Amino acid sequence: METITVYDIAREANVSVATVSRVLNDTAPVRASTRQKIIAIIEKHKFQPNALARSLVNKKTGxxxxxxxxxxxxxxxxxxxxxxxxxxxxxxxxxxxxxxxxxxxxxxxxxxxxxxxxxxxxxxxxxxxxxxxxxxxxxxxxxxxxxxxxxxxxxxxxxxxxxxxxxxEFAGTQLIMQHLIDRGHRRIGFLGGTAETTTTLEKLQAYRQVLAANNLTYRKEWVRLGDFSMSCGRKLMEQCIALSERPTAYLCINDYVAIGAMKTAISHGMRIPEDMAIAGFDDTQLASAMNPELTTVSQHxxxxxxxxxxxxxxxxxxxxxxxxxxxxxxxxxxxxx
The missing domain is CATH 3.40.50.2300 (Response regulator)
Incomplete structure (x- = not known):
């Protein structure tokens, strides 16, 4: 079937291409009888204007x-x-x-x-x-x-x-850290993220600031970086469980790392939160789907x-x-x- 163009519509209606364009885009007045004739021809041929071509004229692609x-x-x-x-x-x-x-x-x-x-x-x-x-x-x-x-x-x-x-995210980290402290935790670790990303550095800065404000010790071995995945959470929690003195709570860079860490802790027979509290960040849909459900920070x-x-x-x-x-x-x- 031959493709109908705006030029074909104009030829059949015996008007200029500019007039057809004005009807299609409603950009200027067109005599009612002419408009009706053009619309009838458009409907007869089931003509659909080319969006790209129209955008070249309007300078708008949407x-x-x-x-x-x-x-x-x-x-x-x-x-x-x-x-x-x-x-x-x-x-x-x-x-x-x-x-x-x-x-x-x-x-x-x-x-x-x-x-x-x-x-x-x-x-x-x-x-x-x-x-x-x-x-x-x-x-x-x-x-x-x-x-x-x-x-x-x-x-x-x-x-x-x-x-x-x-x-x-700095304020979000402060919120969740203070929550863990208010729950009675004095040994709090941090899991996930990379030293190359500003979001990790911002959260680590807030983490250390809240520890200092509450006269709690920052321990380098309680901070483990990696990436932002569940597998990272699993791997880092395996390392943490092997520590001779480990935190009673962990703040994770995001929900994915938190879920991985929680799964590993549970697989080692630990009860969440009785033996170890774990918190995430982002409040993705997965956070409320876990058992136990994950405490986190919503970024809206x-x-x-x-x-x-x-x-x-x-x-x-x-x-x-x-x-x-x-x-x-x-x-x-x-x-x-």
Whole structure:
């Protein structure tokens, strides 16, 4: 079947292509009789305007690019879910890119998204959580931002060139540490994360600050880094159980590490929280699905995504927006502490 174009519609209606375009996009008045004739021809041929072609005229694609680091960690899809709900209400479609925190993949996706003429970008993880982000990677985003607005979620870059929306992870760590202390724990360890990520360093700083404020000793052997996975939690807890003097409670970098640690502790016959308390961070859906249910900190993942889209939408419309939006975390007390 031959493809019908806007030129065919114009030829059959004996009008200009510009007139057909005005009817399709409702951008200017068209005589009622002419409009009805054009609409009748469109319906007869079941004509559907090419979205890309229309975007070239309007300079609007209705697309927003989203880069995030790990689809297997439920926190990021939950943030994306909030962003998608807000985007749909505003008429945007999200173009999702899983970067695996690989800077080369990030650059490839950034190039692709710019070629697709997205109207804005949301960025999570990877370089914006790197302790030592290279000048070249920072410059790449700065160059893109001259043409396309960018909003960072829970991250930043040297010089703070981009708008940000974040949850106060330092305050969240303070909340959950104080909760463990109020439960009577004096020996508290820390599990997971990497020394190369700013989120780990921020939480470790808060962890040490709360220990000091409560006159509790920081013990290097009670802090074990690794990564952000369940398998990391399992491995690190095996190491901790072998300690001659071990903590009575552990704060983990996220829910995944906490769940891995809890499974290993239980497999060794330990009761949670009677023998050892374990707390996570993020309040992903898995936290309440565990037995015992996991005490954690909510980052309001859904709200994070929605706020990011609302800010980005305003930037796309060239409205003034404050550089940083900070959400307050919430302590979620469950059975594991």
């Amino acid at each position: 697309m927003i690019g989203v880069l995030f680091p790990d689809s297997s960690n439920m926190f990021f899809p939950e943030v994306f879910g909030g962003a998608e709900k807000a985007a749909q209400k505003l008429g945007y479609t999200l173009f999702l890119c899983n970067t695996f925190s690989n800077s080369r993949r990030e650059s490839e996706y950034l190039t692709l998204l710019c070629e697709r003429q997205v109207e804005g970008l949301l960025f999570m993880g990877g370089r914006i959580n790197s302790r030592d982000c290279s000048d070249a990677l920072v410059q790449e985003l700065e160059n893109i931002q001259k043409k396309i607005p960018i909003v960072l979620i829970n991250g930043t870059l040297p010089g703070n060139p981009c708008h940000r929306v974040k949850t106060d 993942s859904d709200q994070l995504g929605q706020e990011a889209i609302m800010i980005l939408s305003k930037l796309i419309q060239k409205e003034k927006v404050k550089k940083q939006t900070v959400l307050s975390p919430a302590l979620i007390i469950r059975q594991s502490t």
